[in-house]
Amino acid sequence: MDRATAPELEKIIVNDNDGGTKETPKHKAYSEVSSSNTPFWRQAFIASGSFMLSFSAGATAGISAILIPQLQSGHNKYSTEMVSWLAAIASLALVFGNMISGYLMEKLGRRSSQILLSVFYIAGWTIIGFAGHINLILLGRFITGFCQGWLGPLGPVFVGEISSPAYRGLFLAGLSLSIASGVFMSHLFGTYLHWSHASLLCGAFPLLGCIILYFAPESPAWLASKNQIERCVKSFQWYRGNNPAMKLELEKMIADQTKKKEEKSKIKTLTENIKKPEFWKPLCIMIVFFIVTQLSGINVICAYTTDIMEVLIGTDKNKYAAMLATDILRVIALITACIALRKVGRRPLAIFSGVFTTVALICLAIYLYLVKLRVIRHISPFVSLGLMAIYVFVSNLGISLLPWNMVGELFATETKGLGSGISVMMTSVSYFATIKTAPAMFQGLGHHGTYLFYGTSTLLGTIFLYFYLPETRNKTLLQIAEEFRYNDKSKSKELSNLTTA
Numbered sequence: 001m002d003r004a005t006a007p008e009l010e011k012i013i014v015n016d017n018d019g020g021t022k023e024t025p026k027h028k029a030y031s032e033v034s035s036s037n038t039p040f041w042r043q044a045f046i047a048s049g050s051f052m053l054s055f056s057a058g059a060t061a062g063i064s065a066i067l068i069p070q071l072q073s074g075h076n077k078y079s080t081e082m083v084s085w086l087a088a089i090a091s092l093a094l095v096f097g098n099m100i101s102g103y104l105m106e107k108l109g110r111r112s113s114q115i116l117l118s119v120f121y122i123a124g125w126t127i128i129g130f131a132g133h134i135n136l137i138l139l140g141r142f143i144t145g146f147c148q149g150w151l152g153p154l155g156p157v158f159v160g161e162i163s164s165p166a167y168r169g170l171f172l173a174g175l176s177l178s179i180a181s182g183v184f185m186s187h188l189f190g191t192y193l194h195w196s197h198a199s200l201l202c203g204a205f206p207l208l209g210c211i212i213l214y215f216a217p218e219s220p221a222w223l224a225s226k227n228q229i230e231r232c233v234k235s236f237q238w239y240r241g242n243n244p245a246m247k248l249e250l251e252k253m254i255a256d257q258t259k260k261k262e263e264k265s266k267i268k269t270l271t272e273n274i275k276k277p278e279f280w281k282p283l284c285i286m287i288v289f290f291i292v293t294q295l296s297g298i299n300v301i302c303a304y305t306t307d308i309m310e311v312l313i314g315t316d317k318n319k320y321a322a323m324l325a326t327d328i329l330r331v332i333a334l335i336t337a338c339i340a341l342r343k344v345g346r347r348p349l350a351i352f353s354g355v356f357t358t359v360a361l362i363c364l365a366i367y368l369y370l371v372k373l374r375v376i377r378h379i380s381p382f383v384s385l386g387l388m389a390i391y392v393f394v395s396n397l398g399i400s401l402l403p404w405n406m407v408g409e410l411f412a413t414e415t416k417g418l419g420s421g422i423s424v425m426m427t428s429v430s431y432f433a434t435i436k437t438a439p440a441m442f443q444g445l446g447h448h449g450t451y452l453f454y455g456t457s458t459l460l461g462t463i464f465l466y467f468y469l470p471e472t473r474n475k476t477l478l479q480i481a482e483e484f485r486y487n488d489k490s491k492s493k494e495l496s497n498l499t500t501a
Contacts, residue, residue, distance in 0.1 A: 058182020
């Protein structure tokens with residue numbers, strides 16, 4: 001294992017007048033681990049590997065919207081229960097993926113865990129593509145859902161650890177943008193191709209991600225936690241450069257991590273950290289935030305898009321066009337969010353999104369109820385689809401995006417795997433519950449009652465976020481942890497001044 005003493009570490013990270021590092025007997029020159037590209041482009045290239053895996057996660061969520069109608073259009077007619085399992089079995093598998101994600105990211109490393117994940121993802125899509133029976137489709141859906149859960153905490157943690165504070169919000173938002181793009185691509189493939197061919201094309205996303213991540217350095221934070229100091233410094237300099245703010249963050253990260261034991265069980269880590277405010281505060285916030293995201297119903301729209309569009313239009317004509325238009329709107333909303341996060345910050349965007357998501361859902365519920373009572377004689381696609389469009393757009397500006405963005409930011413490095421695993425596991429449970437119960441809710445409560453339930457849930461969650469959600473924009477991971485620990489922003493003032501300089 002690579003270890004370095006304090007004097008040796010000082011030699012490793014000392015700057016010369018040109019911004020590089022001097023040659024030392026203990027470490028190769030910085031020019032040998034750097035490239036002519038800026039840190040932004042190096043971070044963007046490696047993050048794109050995680051984006052490809054997130055494309056596959058989005059395709060996993062969206063493929064049921066075209067898989068179910070194609071299967072139902074043949075001679076086989078499946079019950080409501082079977083239809084719900086085709087959509088929900090992937091979300092059930094999420095829970096099991098979450099269970100191993102934290103352990104594997106700590107044991108194997110962030111990069112290696114993603115490479116192994118991509119192999120399983122490719123296998124799952126291949127099984128679906130060549131499936132000749134409904135049971136094989138369910139098996140493939142379970143495997144891809146398992147990978148989706150595995151990726152849930154892993155992707156944001158890796159991207160958050162390799163990103164500079166100035167770019168972190170953009171790259172983390174890119175994960176959600178990739179998921180939305182994956183939903184769109186799966187719907188697009190399924191609109192024009194047989195579901196088996198669409199599934200095989202979806203398998204190309206994790207293959208490309210695996211190739212990119214194969215060339216990536218490991219996360220410097222993980223290397224520091226394993227006391228592999230020389231590899232950590234190389235990796236950090238490759239990803240982040242060598243300016244004074246980054247040098248200070250590197251020094252503090254190494255000093256903090258080398259004080260801790262290298263291997264701890266989850267139970268021991270939980271026992272040691274459960275009373276620490278830098279662990280339990282972000283854990284509570286993220287659990288609530290993730291549950292609010294699922295109870296807003298945004299993933300129900302992805303899973304049952306064609307059926308929902310048929311109700312909102314009043315006919316089965318043009319439902320696929322409406323589905324693709326909704327997907328495009330979702331992508332536009334997330335692109336807008338990526339830009340907004342650079343200027344507005346997390347907290348204002350979350351509150352804005354929560355309020356207007358609530359308004360759109362409740363207005364849609366009232367409108368559909370008036371149609372049911374015959375107060376409004378005929379449903380107007382202009383009104384119903386307009387309200388749905390507002391809902392999709394504003395929810396993806398914050399409620400759908402930010403939990404995945406912030407789970408890579410709020411937890412301290414030593415509890416990041418455990419904290420993100422627990423919080424994402426909770427979203428997996430609520431994800432499965434919403435997807436599995438949606439067909440029964442649509443039948444029992446009607447579409448108006450279901451949207452009213454989602455709107456009320458979003459309202460309650462937004463109130464909680466208003467009081468407890470912190471701002472993390474332009475803050476280092478160390479600053480965020482210190483603010484939770486001391487509940488005092490002045491503790492990280494020195495880091496803040498250097499970062500914004």
